[in-house]
Amino acid sequence: MRRSLTALLAAACLAVTSLGTAALAQDKYPSKPVKIIVPYAPGGATDIVARLVGEHMRQDLGQSFVVENKPGAFGIIAIEEMARAKPDGYTVMIGNVSTNAITPVLFPQKFKIAYDKDVVPVTRLVDIPEFMVATTKDFPPKTVKELIDHAKKNPGKVRYGSVGVGSYPHYDAALFAKRAGDLDMVAIHNKAGASGVINDLVSGDSQFAFLNVASTAAMIKAGNLRPLALVNHARLPDYPDVATMQELGYPGVGTIAWQGLFAPAGTPPEVLQILFDAAGKAMQAPAVQEAFKKQNFNIVPSKSLAEAKTWLADEMATWKKITSEVKIELAE
C-alpha cells in the first residue's frame, strides 16, 4: 500500500513537471496514472473487473490505473465524462452491455454527446453466463417446458424478476415470453439489483428471472433456486445438466453480459494499441484467469482494435433489433 502510494505520488509529481513538455508525455505512453471510469458504485462485477484488470495493467505498463466510480443515469454520466476528457489515453472507461450498448440504443436523446462518434471500444474483456432460474417456493415448474405450460394455464399469474424497466433481465424475460408463444406474465422490478431480485425470488414475490451465474450459485446450492436453462456459448462444467437456451430451441434469448474497455474517440491509434495490448496481457495473468474462472466469467478479449469496433457495432445492431421486437413502454 505504502509503496504504491509513494509510486503514485512520484508519478503525480512527474506528471506535473512534464505538463509543459507535452512532447515528452507523447514519447512514451503512459507517463502518468491512467483513470478508469466505472459507471457503477464500488463492489459490483464491473467494478471488480476494472480493479483486477487495472492492477495487472499497472504491473505491465508501470503506471497506476486508478478506478473512479461515477455511477448514475444508466451509465450516461460516466460515458459523458469519459468522452469529454482529453483524448490522450489517460481517461478510459470499463462499461458493460447495459451502459455501453442498451443505454445508447434506448436513450440516445439523453446524451449530450454523440455516442457512436465520440466513443470507441478498445477491447472486449469478459462475458458472463446467465441462468434462467426459478424459485422453489410454491412454484412447481422444474423445466423450461413446464414453465411455459404453467404460464399458459395461468395467464397473468406468473411473475418474473427484473432490475428495472428496460434492463437486460427485463428484455430477456420479455423476449422469452414472446418467443415461447406470447405468454402473459408480470414483471416485478427491483432497483436493488441482482441481490434484490434474488430476495424477491426467495420470498416468492417473483418466480423466475434471468440472473448471472455467479450471483445465483449459493442459492442454487442451498436449494432455494433452480436453474432451468443456461445462457452461454456452451454448457458449464459446474452445471453439466443445465442445457443452454440454444439447445432448448430459443437461440438469441438471454444476454451473455459482456464488459469492455472504452476510450474517447480522438485517442491516438498508437495509444489505443498500447491499451489493447496491456489489457490483453492482463487477461492472461494467472491471478486474473483464476479469479474469473471461479466466477464462471468467460475471458473473451477482442482480436484487434478493428475487431472490437465491428463487435460493438454488431452488439448495438442486436439491441436495436431486440428493442424493436419486444416493445417495452418507457415513460418519458
Added chain:
Amino acid sequence: MDLLANLGLGFAVALTPWNLLFAFIGAMIGTLIGVLPGIGPIATIAMLLPLTFHLEPTAGLIMLAGIFYGAQYGGSTSAILINLPGETSSVVTTLDGHQMAVQGRAGAALAVAALASFFAGCVATALIATFAPPLARLGQSFGSPEYFSLMLLGLIAAVVLAHGSVIKAVAMIVLGLLLGLIGTDGNTGGQRFTFGLNELADGLDVATLAIGLFGISEIIANLANREAHRDVVTKRITRLWPTPDDFRRAWPAVLRGTSLGAVLGVLPGGGATLSAFAAYALEKRVSDRPAMFGRGAVEGVAAPEAANNAGAQSSFIPMLTLGIPGNPVMALMIGALMIHGIQPGPQIMTDRPQMFWGMVASMWIGNLMLVIINLPLIGFWVQLLKVPYRFLYLAILMFCAIGVYSVNNSTAAVLIAALFGVAGFVFQRLACEPAPLILGFVLGPLMEENLRRALRVSGGDPTIFLTRPISLGLLIAAAILLLIVALPAIRSTREQAFQE
C-alpha cells in the same frame, strides 16, 4: 456444545497475530473515517478493496468489517461534538448528544455512546453466533407486503420523534417523501422531478442530504448567532465521565436499543438507520421525562447508539448466510469475497467454518479494541471543541465537501448539499425538525416500491396486506401507534409535555 466448539475455532483464527493486526487496523481506520463527516465506510472500503485481493480472505474480511463497525463508533463522535452525523445512522445521536455537548457534557455523551455501542456490538455478535440461520429465515419471510407494513409503522413512529408541533413533523416527513421521489421510477422508467438533469436521474443521496441539513445548516446557524456558539466553546467542561445517574438512566435504554437494533438490522434496506430512529422513538415513549428529549437526555444518546451498532452487527447475518447485502457496505464485502471465489450463502457456515467463525470472534475483539481506542480519545476530542470556531468551521466545511463528493465522485452533490444547508437553516428558524425529513426520505421510496410491488404480486388486490400474518401484525401495531398520537386526550398531555 457445537456453539462452543465453533467459537473456540473462531477465536483460534481471530487471535492469530496476523488477524489481530488486521482487526486493529480496520477498527482504527474505521474510527478515523467515522469521525470525518461524510467520508463513510463505503468510499474507504472501496479504496482498500484491491489490497484485500492479496490478503488471505479471512484477514481481508476482518479488516473490512472492522472499518464498518469502527465507523459506527466514530460517527457518533462528530454527531455529538459538532452536530454533524458522520454516518446516516448517527443522525439521531445529534438530537440529544449535541445538546449534551452544548451543556458542557460532551465527555459524558461520548463515553455513553462508546459504552452503549460496545455493549450492543457484543450482544449482537452473540446473536449472530447463536441465531444466524433462524434470523436469516426471518429475513426471507419478508416479502413486499411485509416491508410495506413495516415502513408504514416506521413512518408513523417518526411523528413521535418530533418535539415540536405534530403538524410540522408531518409536513417534514411528507417533504422527505417528496424528496425521495426524485429520480427514475423503477416501474415505468419515467423521470420524476429531475428537470432533465442526468445528475438527478438516480435521486438524491441520503448522506448529501444529511450533511447539508445537519452539518452545514448548523455552521450557518452558529455564524449567524455569535453568542450561542461561544457558549459551546467556552462552557466549562466539568467532567469527562458520566454520572451515576447517567448510568442508571442509560442502562435500560441500551438494553431496549440493542434488542430493537439486532432485529431490524437483519432486514435489508437501511436496517441500522431505521433501528436508530425506532429506538429513539421508543425511549421517548417509555421515558418518565419525555420533555428532556432533544434537550440532552442521556437515554436519547444511549438507545440509538446501541441500536445502530447492534443493527450494523446483525446486518452481517443476511450477507453471510444468504449472500444478500442489506446495505452498500455489505455489497462491497460480497465483492471482496467473490474475488476469492467465495460465494456467501447458506452453505458458508459448513463450507468455510474457519472464515465464518473467525469473523464472528473477531467482532468481539474488534469491539473491545474500539472501546480501548475510543475512551482515551474522548479527552482529545473534547479539547478539539476549544479550537476557535473561525478555524473549526472551515475545517468542518472542507471535510463535508470532500465527504459529499466522495459518495459518487460528483460535484453536483456538493452543490446540492450546500443548497440543503441553506434549507436546513430556514427549517431551524421555522422550528421544523430535519430528523423526520430524513426518515421520510429513507423510508418513502422503499415504501412506494414495496407497495407497488406487492400490488403487482397480488394482481391489484389490496387485501394482500391483511391476509399475510406478519404484515397484518405490523399494520395493527401502526394503527395502535396512530391512535396514541391522534387521541385528543393523549395529544393534549403531549402538547403540555413538549411546550417550547
